[in-house]
Amino acid sequence: MEKYMNFPELTDDVGFLLSRASGLAVRGANAALGEYGLRVRQYSVLALAVRAPDGISQRELADTLGLDPSQVVLLVDELVGAGLVERRPAPSDRRTRLVVATGEGERVRHRAGERVWADTRHRLRALSDAEQDTLRELLARIVDTADSDGGNR
Amino acid sequence: MEKYMNFPELTDDVGFLLSRASGLAVRGANAALGEYGLRVRQYSVLALAVRAPDGISQRELADTLGLDPSQVVLLVDELVGAGLVERRPAPSDRRTRLVVATGEGERVRHRAGERVWADTRHRLRALSDAEQDTLRELLARIVDTADSDGGNR
DNA sequence: TATTGTTATACTCTATAACTATA
């Protein structure tokens, strides 16, 4: 048995810390979203729909969220049921369905966004603004690396 | 409706990026662990048991992993079934059961650790060593903040 | 009274495969 390890202890492992911090963030966001009847995945779909003036295809949603398209179908179904988004046929391609936020969807996204953001700010309070920017940039580069790897590896 | 938002777009939100990066890391780690019949949660318990020479209580495992104690019971059950850890009575407190790695558990932790670490290094390849250290430190502070908040908020 | 571990249960999230329709 080797005595010295070529890898970090679990609690110093970036993968473990990512999973741990993400768990905290998702739990906090879900708690913040509770009063709107949303969970973080549904909220994420809504946020992307609100951002896209002409709607966003389910394929784009799946790519951006790192989800399988079949999961996106169900999330959009729920948001449609709640009256927060609509599915519209895409003019350019009859296979594609554009997910467009309703007026109510926009309002909910903004109110819920405030609450989620308050939770996030509280969670990151031990980090300076500059450190939060650094963190955001480093995380974005990890995600981008995977995206340009092709798919979601 | 306000025109300007007081919160970031989803794709610039640290919470979202944490969840996205964590998903990639966990998926990669699970793939790396497949040949050992482990998944990342079981592996994490094993890694903590291996690190603790005299074993670690299930309560400590739950706190460190951010899991409910009832989840730890099941993870330890599986590792016991696989012969990678044992439960031993704690000398000092008869309520406590210490989870101790077996020799096989130690060997598997090391071999699996190499594979997981290789995956992590690949995932972080767009970050310099210094940036990886920064990321680790920032994530650790987020987790510590939640811990000192009391429990897992 | 509080803590450690356990059992049970329900719900959410993830992973896959197979299929329709359009391109």
Added chain:
DNA sequence: TATAGTTATAGAGTATAACAATA
């Protein structure tokens, strides 16, 4: 042939509540 969306299903992860044994 390939892509966008859909349906179905199984397995893994999460959240709670209630309980026994011990402190």
